[in-house]
Amino acid sequence: MEIYRRFLLPCTSLCDYYKEVMRVIQYIGVLLFFFLVSCEKNDVEPQKTRTLMVYLAGDNNLSSAMQKNINDMMAAWKKSYNANIVIYFDSHIAVPELFTFQFKGKNVEKQLLETYEEMDSADPEVLKKVLNDMRDLYPSDSYGLILASHASGWLPPNIGRSRYLYQEPRLTRSFGDDRGNLMDTRDMAKAIPFNKENLDFILFDACLMSSIEVLYDLREKAKYVIASPAELPVPGFPYEEVMPYFFLKTEQLEDGLKDVCDKFYEYYSDPNTKYPFGTIALIKMDGMERLFELTQEVLQGKKNDLPNSIYYDEYVYSYPKVGYLRYYMFFDLGDYMRYMTKNREGLYETYRYFLDKQVVIHKKAINPFNGTEIPWEKFSGIATYIPLDIWPEETKAYSSFPWAGVYDAVTE
Numbered sequence: 001m002e003i004y005r006r007f008l009l010p011c012t013s014l015c016d017y018y019k020e021v022m023r024v025i026q027y028i029g030v031l032l033f034f035f036l037v038s039c040e041k042n043d044v045e046p047q048k049t050r051t052l053m054v055y056l057a058g059d060n061n062l063s064s065a066m067q068k069n070i071n072d073m074m075a076a077w078k079k080s081y082n083a084n085i086v087i088y089f090d091s092h093i094a095v096p097e098l099f100t101f102q103f104k105g106k107n108v109e110k111q112l113l114e115t116y117e118e119m120d121s122a123d124p125e126v127l128k129k130v131l132n133d134m135r136d137l138y139p140s141d142s143y144g145l146i147l148a149s150h151a152s153g154w155l156p157p158n159i160g161r162s163r164y165l166y167q168e169p170r171l172t173r174s175f176g177d178d179r180g181n182l183m184d185t186r187d188m189a190k191a192i193p194f195n196k197e198n199l200d201f202i203l204f205d206a207c208l209m210s211s212i213e214v215l216y217d218l219r220e221k222a223k224y225v226i227a228s229p230a231e232l233p234v235p236g237f238p239y240e241e242v243m244p245y246f247f248l249k250t251e252q253l254e255d256g257l258k259d260v261c262d263k264f265y266e267y268y269s270d271p272n273t274k275y276p277f278g279t280i281a282l283i284k285m286d287g288m289e290r291l292f293e294l295t296q297e298v299l300q301g302k303k304n305d306l307p308n309s310i311y312y313d314e315y316v317y318s319y320p321k322v323g324y325l326r327y328y329m330f331f332d333l334g335d336y337m338r339y340m341t342k343n344r345e346g347l348y349e350t351y352r353y354f355l356d357k358q359v360v361i362h363k364k365a366i367n368p369f370n371g372t373e374i375p376w377e378k379f380s381g382i383a384t385y386i387p388l389d390i391w392p393e394e395t396k397a398y399s400s401f402p403w404a405g406v407y408d409a410v411t412e
Contacts, residue, residue, distance in 0.1 A: 050200065051084040051140040052246050053131060057121035057149035057176045063092040065234050066148060069205070076243035077101045077108045083247040084138040086113070088130045090121040090178065098133060113137060122149070122176035122183040124191035131193055143194060144246050145222070146203045148236060150177035153211035153330060154385060156397050157182035175206060185209075186401070189217040196223045196285060200253060201246075203260070207231040210281050212291075212333050212384045216403040219288035224257055226282055229330060229383035230319040230369070233275035238267040257282050258362040265364035277322060277370040281381030282362040291359050294351050295333075295406040298340050303407035308390050315339055319383055320372035329394065334380025355380055 054073070058066040070087060077085065090096040098114040114133070119126050135143070157174050176183040192199070201224040204210075210227035218225060241263045245256035261280045268278040310316050311328070317335040318328050334355055341348035363381035365374045387395040387404070398404055 048084050048138070048140055049082050049249065050142045050144060050247055051086065051134070051138040052144045052146070053134045054085065054087040054146045055121075055127065055130060055148065056087065056089045057147075057178060059090045059092045059121060059178045060150060061092075062148075062150065062234065065236060067091070069148070069236050069239050072238070072240040073243060074101055074108050074110070076240045078244075079103065081244070081247040084140060086134045086138050088121075088134070090119075092179075096121065098130070098137075100138075120178045120181050122178040122181045124183055124187035127176075127183070127188065128191040128193055131191075135193070141198070142200050142250070143198055144201050144203070145192070145194070145199060146205060147175065147188075148205035149175060151175045151204065151206035151209050153208035153383065154185055154213035154398070154401060154403075155329070155394070156184050175204075175209065185214045186217055189214075189221060192218075192221050194222070195220055200224065200250070201226065201257060203237070204228070205232065205236040208330060208383065210279075210283065210382050211330065212382050213398075213401045213403045215283055215285070215382065216288055216292065217401075219285055222285055224254070224282060224284060226257060226260060226280065228279050229281065229332070229381060230279045231277070231322045233268060233278055235275065237264055241267070254284075254361070261362050261364050265366060269366050276368070277320075277366055279319070279365045279369065279374065279379070279381070280363065281360050283359060283382070284361050287354065287359040291355065292403070292406060294354060295337070296408070298337055298344075298347065298351065299406045300408060302340065303387055306386060306388055308388050310339065310386055311388060311390065316386065317375065317378040320369045320374065322370050329385055329391070330383040331386050332378055332380050333382040333384040335378040336384055336386060352380075355382075 056066045056069070066089065070089065073085070073087070084100065086098065086100050088096060088098050095118050096116040097112060098116070099110050099112045101108050102111040103109075121127070131145075152174060155174060174182050174185050175188050192202075199222040202218065202222045204225070204227040207228065208231065210225075210229040215225060215227075237260070242260045245259045245263075248256040261282050264278065264280045267273070268275060310331075311318075316339050317332040319330045319332065321328065334352055337351050337355075338348050341351065360381040363379065365376070365379050367374055385394070385398055387398050387407070389395065
């Protein structure tokens, strides 16, 4: 009625009346036009809520398994995710490629974005470049990152190559393996050009990356990390089942990442699986600094007092091995603290409560693990190295990692 009064009442003639009516109709038409255009634009180009970046360093014997992972991701891709996906794949039979998925009608196809010249995917500068390329192509308010390759936790490249030979001549890989070239996990952490303000999670589809030494280096890089303190089966994660959880809203993401761990557990718990083993943990990274302080309270000044019997008599639980002899160096962090807090009333309970409730917020272990039982009470979901003098080369290298500072005396 206000529009009617404003436009029609001042009219002094029938001609003026019709002119004013036409002005009202045009005015309403313009409003409807902008409304419809706005709705159409939102339908065609919805704002993407997250970009999932997938870095597959597969110039090694995992290449075919990674190709299946890509196929499973493609099979699970839906418009309803309201998200982007961008994948870097360095195969052992082709040069590295960067690509995404696109819909052609109802079918999903691979869309090639860039072909790189042959390069070393285990080079931290290459990792940094590729992640920056991904961010430039698909800017987003939030990101998720999948890192997949061979890995051996904190153990630096090239340590002890002539020793502990078992199934292969190179038993330390850190993260990444590109035709024998390896990436130190400290360099990997520095190369990730994100922080926990915009990187929601890192998922390691790689062995032994739930190592406290690695996690501590990543403490400012992401809000959550999904990783295993032991070896992972070659096929990796069941991506066709877990893909929907990567694109949940922020307030739902933590529960979704727990579901990713559960799906991993269910997949490898199948009695018909070829790979009857697996452990997985979801780590909330906000607790890393406090965990360092609590660990320092337990271990300060103890580095030179550690008995070798910790290993020889199996006083502290060590994660079981599938293919590699030297992986007895991955002890359970929680069980190590149990051993080191004997006769110190209440300290272990305080430590373990924080570890279980504020850091490792979800964990799963398949029992038996390749024929070996993992005691639930000893399974915290995070592994650690113990710097014993029986391993002088490894212990020397370990002392340069930031987490090794837990053995130093607290200074005021």
